[in-house]
Amino acid sequence: GAGVSQSPRYKVAKRGQDVALRCDPISGHVSLFWYQQALGQGPEFLTYFQNEAQLDKSGLPSDRFFAERPEGSVSTLKIQRTQQEDSAVYLCASSLVAGTGDSPLHFGNGTRLTVT
Amino acid sequence: AQSVTQPDIHITVSEGASLELRCNYSYGATPYLFWYVQSPGQGLQLLLKYFSGDTLVQGIKGFEAEFKRSQSSFNLRKPSVHWSDAAEYFCAVGAGGTYKYIFGTGTRLKVLA
Numbered sequence: 682g683a684g685v686s687q688s689p690r691y692k693v694a695k696r697g698q699d700v701a702l703r704c705d706p707i708s709g710h711v712s713l714f715w716y717q718q719a720l721g722q723g724p725e726f727l728t729y730f731q732n733e734a735q736l737d738k739s740g741l742p743s744d745r746f747f748a749e750r751p752e753g754s755v756s757t758l759k760i761q762r763t764q765q766e767d768s769a770v771y772l773c774a775s776s777l778v779a780g781t782g783d784s785p786l787h788f789g790n791g792t793r794l795t796v797t
Numbered sequence: 798a799q800s801v802t803q804p805d806i807h808i809t810v811s812e813g814a815s816l817e818l819r820c821n822y823s824y825g826a827t828p829y830l831f832w833y834v835q836s837p838g839q840g841l842q843l844l845l846k847y848f849s850g851d852t853l854v855q856g857i858k859g860f861e862a863e864f865k866r867s868q869s870s871f872n873l874r875k876p877s878v879h880w881s882d883a884a885e886y887f888c889a890v891g892a893g894g895t896y897k898y899i900f901g902t903g904t905r906l907k908v909l910a
Contacts, residue, residue: 714896723801785843
């Protein structure tokens with residue numbers, strides 16, 4: 682596709698359930714980012730991939746969060762034993778080159794996760 | 798450490814009026830600066846970016862922004878706002894040589910008919 686695709690668009694999970702969020706970046710984009718956007722806030726960095734290598738996961742809130750990008754394209758963000766504080770919009774973004782701070786990000790429409 | 802401040806949480810303007818959204822950043826060197834727009838239920842779309850050179854940059858949808866090093870600011874402007882500009886606007890800074898992007902908390906723009 683022409684843009685970054687995320688699925689599902691909406692996810693409702695009961696507290697304690699595991700969820701998996703998918704991101705299809707723009708083809709050929711080297712860098713992939715996951716951001717968490719709480720209501721009324723800006724995106725907060727979660728993790729960064731350069732191709733298949735996860736170079737930074739410092740933003741992941743806890744060890745319940747796990748991300749992978751095994752073949753350097755599609756990425757999955759998994760949240761285990763979801764808690765209410767995990768409710769947010771999860772945004773995926775990709776950029777063409779390896780992250781150098783000057784490459785614009787292309788965002789997907791996000792997955793809105795609601796934990797009840 | 799980098800930081801981005803958008804002092805205005807909400808701004809309301811009348812259609813046809815001019816607009817200025819404020820952004821202040823903190824970074825030791827010349828930053829890479831971006832403005833993104835987010836419509837409800839959508840991802841962020843890049844409006845414009847500044848890396849170097851001319852401090853007045855033009856973007857899509859008639860937006861422009863001016864980099865002022867002395868004020869550590871990168872304010873977004875539009876001469877005449879359209880109702881379709883109602884959205885949330887995010888300023889972001891990228892640190893040169895790294896992949897780190899820091900976003901402000903956003904300014905929600907409301908446009909009155």
